[in-house]
Amino acid sequence: MRSEWKDTRTFFPLFIEHLNQDPTIETVVVVGAADGKFVLPLLRAGYSVTAIEVNNSAVHGYGDTRKGKAAERYSGGGLTAAAREVGLQDKLTIVNADVRTADIFPRDALWTSCSWHYSLNHDQPLSRFFDAMKRCVRPGGILGAEYFMPVAPKHVETEHYLEQGEVWRYLQGWRRNWEAYTPVFVEAPHLGQPDVHVHRMGFFIATSSG
Ligand SMILES: C[S@@+](CC[C@H](N)C(=O)[O-])C[C@H]1O[C@@H](n2cnc3c(N)ncnc32)[C@H](O)[C@@H]1O
Numbered sequence: 001m002r003s004e005w006k007d008t009r010t011f012f013p014l015f016i017e018h019l020n021q022d023p024t025i026e027t028v029v030v031v032g033a034a035d036g037k038f039v040l041p042l043l044r045a046g047y048s049v050t051a052i053e054v055n056n057s058a059v060h061g062y063g064d065t066r067k068g069k070a071a072e073r074y075s076g077g078g079l080t081a082a083a084r085e086v087g088l089q090d091k092l093t094i095v096n097a098d099v100r101t102a103d104i105f106p107r108d109a110l111w112t113s114c115s116w117h118y119s120l121n122h123d124q125p126l127s128r129f130f131d132a133m134k135r136c137v138r139p140g141g142i143l144g145a146e147y148f149m150p151v152a153p154k155h156v157e158t159e160h161y162l163e164q165g166e167v168w169r170y171l172q173g174w175r176r177n178w179e180a181y182t183p184v185f186v187e188a189p190h191l192g193q194p195d196v197h198v199h200r201m202g203f204f205i206a207t208s209s210g
Contacts, residue, residue: 139210
């Protein structure tokens with residue numbers, strides 16, 4: 001697919017492999033779904049997906065003229081067009097909203113990739129974002145995330161860039177299935193970052209104790 005994020009590094013293959021081993025998982029929420037880089041593989045693998053995305057342009061594509069909360073403007077047709085192109089729109093529910101205020105029926109699993117560090121989330125404690133994600137997962141369900149770690153002095157000023165191990169403060173009582181941290185690495189250009197740049201990323205999969 002033609003995602004604006006197609007070249008960025010990801011732990012997503014480990015997450016979907018984990019899901020595929022659990023026959024009770026049928027429904028997945030993607031928080032910060034953007035234009036569908038992770039939504040489409042989940043749909044293709046047979047899951048029903050609820051995609052939550054605050055940016056109107058990511059959802060409706062370049063034709064969207066409403067003012068979005070996020071500044072990134074997409075050049076393609078967005079998530080709705082991507083799902084239609086592969087004929088899987090019937091298994092996709094799109095929630096064009098801020099996850100922190102969205103009203104979501106709990107699903108079997110949740111995935112998010114580099115979403116909570118966005119500046120729009122800095123107006124509230126990071127716990128609000130985690131509380132919202134936890135509400136999206138049923139008892140015994142799975143939450144997987146990859147996220148930015150600090151690489152610049154400005155990142156240290158906000159709690160939304162977590163250092164190694166800090167994520168578990170927000171997931172007390174959850175079972176740790178997987179945990180990994182990268183060193184600083186060179187990331188490919190993507191929306192909002194036209195040049196190569198550096199990232200550092202954390203990743204986990206956890207199960208709700210319910
Ligand atoms: C780095 S992008 C995700 C791109 C993803 N890596 C991919 O490849 O599709 C993170 C997304 O999270 C969305 N996001 C950030 N905060 C959000 C919030 N509070 N509610 C919903 N979406 C949010 C952003 O608008 C952005 O599209």
